[in-house]
Amino acid sequence: ATTSIQITVSPQPPCDLQYPVAAQTLVVGEALPVQLPTNACGAVDSYSISPALPPGLSLDQISGGISGTALDPAATTTHVITATNVSGESIFLWTLTVQPLAPCDLSYPLTVLLLDVGDTLTPLSPTTGCGEPETFTVTPALPSGIVLDPDSGILAGIALQDQEATSYQLTASNVTGQTSFGLVIEVLPQAPCDLVYPSAQLTLQVAVALADQVPSVGCGPVSLYQSAPALPAGLILDTVSGVISGTPTAAHNSASYQIEASNSKGVTTTSIQITVLPQPPCDLQYPVVDIVLTVGEALAPLAPTSGCGPIDVYTTIPPLPAGLSIDLETGIISGTALLESGRSDHVVIGGNASGSASAIINVTVNPAAPCDLQYSTSVLSLIVAEDIGVLIPTVGCGAVDVWSVAPALPVGLIFDATSGTISGAATSAQDPIEYLIEANNVSGSVSTLLTIEVLEPAPCDLQYPDADLVLIVGEVVDLQVPVVGCGTPSEFSIDPPLAAGLTFDSLTGAIEGTPSQQTAQTTHLVTAANSIGATSTNLTIEVIGLAPCDLQYSVAVLAHPAGVAVVPLIPQVACGAVELWSVTPALPAGLQIDPLTGILSGQALTEGDSLHLIRAENEFGFVEVSLEILIRNIFLFHAEPLTIGYSVATGQGSGSLALLCQEGSANPGYPTPLAGISLAIQYDPLLLEYAGVDQGADLLSLNGGTGPDFWAVNPVDGAVLIGALVSFTFGDVLVCDGDSEIAVVQFETNAANLQGNASGVSGMMPWGNPGTIPPLDNLVVVDGTTSVDPIVVPVPLQLTPQ
Template sequence: MLSEARIIGKILILVLLAALIGGCFGRSTKIQAPTAISYPTAEWVLVVGEPVEIPAPATEGDAPEHWSVEPALPLGLTLDTGTGIISGIPLEECPASFFTITATNFGGDASVSLEIRVHPQAPCNLVYSQDEVLGLIAFTEFPVLLPSLECGPSNDYTVDPALPEGVLLDPFTGIISGIPVVSQTLTLHQVTAANVTGSASFSILIEILPAGPCDLEYVDDDEVVPPFTPMSPILPGVGCGEPDLWEIDPPLPDGLEFNAATGVISGTPEVETDRIVYTITALNDHGSDQVEIALRISPVFNYQLEQISGEYDPDSGEGGAEVRVILTEGGDNVSFPTQILMISLALGHDTERLDLASVEPGQDLTDLNGGNGPEFFAPFETPTGFTLGVVFSFSAEAGGISADQPREVAVVNYETNPDVFAGDEDGDSMDLEWGNSSAGTPGVPAVGNTVVLDGVTGILPVTENVRIDLIPN
């Protein structure tokens, strides 16, 4: 009986073991690999120093038994291999990077991509070595101001309002330096250091006082102008400082004005004078500077035009006109008769109706320099007319010419445009205009109307436009 009981017990044990073993193998074939693994948010933007927890992604199928990540997460972050949770405190910046998160169980594995970027902390506690710069004189070196910044870095510094001209803010380092070239009343400037996460600001109070004027000059510092004709303003230049007041000594002649606020000389002279030297002073509370200019008021020289001929064939439209250029000196000029070394002139015409044919020396120039004519005679055709430079003599000792009597200095020949004048039985007239309206065009010389006495002193002649007639023959 005992033997039978033992046998039955062993059989039961074997049956139970078989059931257990069979049950285990049966379950292994039924485990499903994780599927449809996904994050609700697939892109994460983190900030250095700020704690973060990224939940495990949702999965379908049987629960994962292990989680892994490839490549390694940014420094400071860890993946819990049992739960799939990513957590920690980022310790350094990281550009946008993709990480593969894998969930695994006995049934297999599944992966999902997660994008993580780590931004720097926002800048904080921006401080400069000084919070005010007061009473600095323009054109003296501005103190170098160095920034101190905590928390996150910045290479994006800005300032509002703009610093005084000449003082610069380095946008990458935040250093402020330079030499102010203008004055400025008390102004509060806010400097901001920024990065992608945020910004910090610091205020600096700046006052720049005007420097005393320096390097005072007038480009036109030795002028001869005719009376009773509006003169071109004579303008000053200042190298530094901002004058509050301008003074001139002695006073200008009647008709001329000296602007005490700007230093500009202008007006219409009403009297003649010899050459007078004037002392001009520019002042402000911090200094002054002086310069001398010379001015003579005298009737000087005239350019005139005389038409010699002007006709055309109405059938062919061919023809032309000849014009004399006359130079005359005013008889009551202080230095009359004055020796003239050179002249320049510019004359325009209607280029649609007339073509420039030639510009030749006038008859009063043929006897110069022993019958050789002027030392230099150079016409230049422009898009609107022509310019002419004439040197009567290269040496003041050689004399040049005088214009105490009208002097023919050039003869200009024009040809008609046949397309315009063919069939015109009525005739035409048009203006010749003094001046070089195409000056400044590439290749065109900036030549105007000038009479040069001694190689240095240039005088603007009085000119008057003239109308020429073209008559059918």
């Protein structure tokens, strides 16, 4: 028997596929030599490549050879070449880059470019052959304002600054190579324009240097400066910079000078008006500077001398005395004094267009001696305070320089030492006195006698500080002293007499004392008199009773439980008797105030807080006091003042504050067993820092000495919040039948703020939570459903330096 067996033996799969070069770089147009692969193991049936090769290159699928000529640039690409037979395949990674041709034949439309400053360059576009350029560059840098587009190679812009002919190398390049072009560029300057000097009008002075006049010019640069006509002697125009400088050597009338600035392209001009003045005169002098003449005396001519510049005109300030004059051209002073003038100073000024010089001379023209002095009367009889007007003397001969009187005139009279007049009003009486009055000048004197007596006037204009006095029984009257407008009273009188308790001084008219009984309004006639006469005034006086004052009760806050009779509160009041008592708003139901005595009593029916104003009044006024009423079970939170000493050098100090609870003994069921308590005390964090808190002695003794079952302390900014629950099982209770110590808070001083403070700080520590988180505040917990707001007393704080 026979059978057939079909046996197929497959070749090995290809392995270790390799090419001569793993990374190939070509240039467009460059032929690639055939790249044949090698392979180990099994024979290859076919070859494939992915991705496809760039145009112009191909893979022989039988031999695996790669050949051809690259036609287009191609970025670096990794191709996977696969050799395959029926048993398997092998791959090879082949990287290919096809670079573009290098650019060539770079050219621009011009080889020489001529521009003027300010010209806009018509864009010049380049042409190239071969490969596309990627970038354009130029060396050296182009003239200011001309730019080369690095992508397109276009030259454009506006020439901003002149430049000599310069060769530039323009280059177009890509990754493969580059090509260059030579271009010569010249930028010609503009003609100068807008020539300006700091001043278009110069006024100079001989021998005084001119500050450099530096021109400014627009447009193109200047190669030459010129002036027409030539500048005044001593002045120089710099032909390169245009600066005008120098020192004038001779005076010169005002003239116009045209300054020209030019270059090869053109000119610009400006005009300057220049005046050169002579030197001012100096050292003006006269041979005599102190001239003393008498009226009618001729002055020998005085001729001046001077230096420096010539003097064109002379003048004097002020003008010379009458009869004397100055020659305006020569400066000679001459003439005959006509009037007495006394010594006078005169400034002689000699000047020209540039300035002046001056000299001071003194001229005195003495008068004749005075004579025949007299007043309109030789005896003056005056009244005190009566104005005499003006008593004017007459005198013959010369003018008077100085007047004098001896002895001094009565006080209040004025003697004018320049005119001899007498005026004013004498202030006090005197018997007749003889006065010697003398008129003097430099040439002599004359005198006369004048007798003056001053009589006392009658009193007038009597007044008191207050013409309508309303006085209060028992109150001391402010001393009432009258004044008179004139005269001195010798006695005072009053009608009718003053009210009981008041006194009247008959020598001074003063009223004082303490009124002892009410008096209706009365008009009194007060008279002040002396031997010459009298004056009177009306004075109205009324004496009234006292209004009540200084009202107070024994407490400012009445805290009491509802349903318990209040111990009557009896008011204290001073000054006037009270006629009626009242209160607003109405007192809590069950409490009342006696309208005749002001006693507050009764039994409040419901709990509540209220503020009341209690008034005590009579027909003369009233007084009020505030009373706060708190109707509830009374628990008081308070503490002794907190006093802490601190170091001035460091600001450091510490202390503790015991927080106390006290129940009002009038509370129903006193002492009340309490299930819990919470306290909130505030402090100023600028002064104090919280340091800790301990349970008070009365809390520590709870629950057989173990303290409360719940104890919580919450320090917040500026406050300490404390809560305690006595017993979760109600096995013990807290009572505040005395000053029960609940907590002891430790504080330290804020050293940074107290360091160096040698004065100390005081203040108050209020109770209460300044915020709402955590929601703790001052509270007394009676049982699980009942709580009471305590009454709190702010704690005094004293920080003392040590």
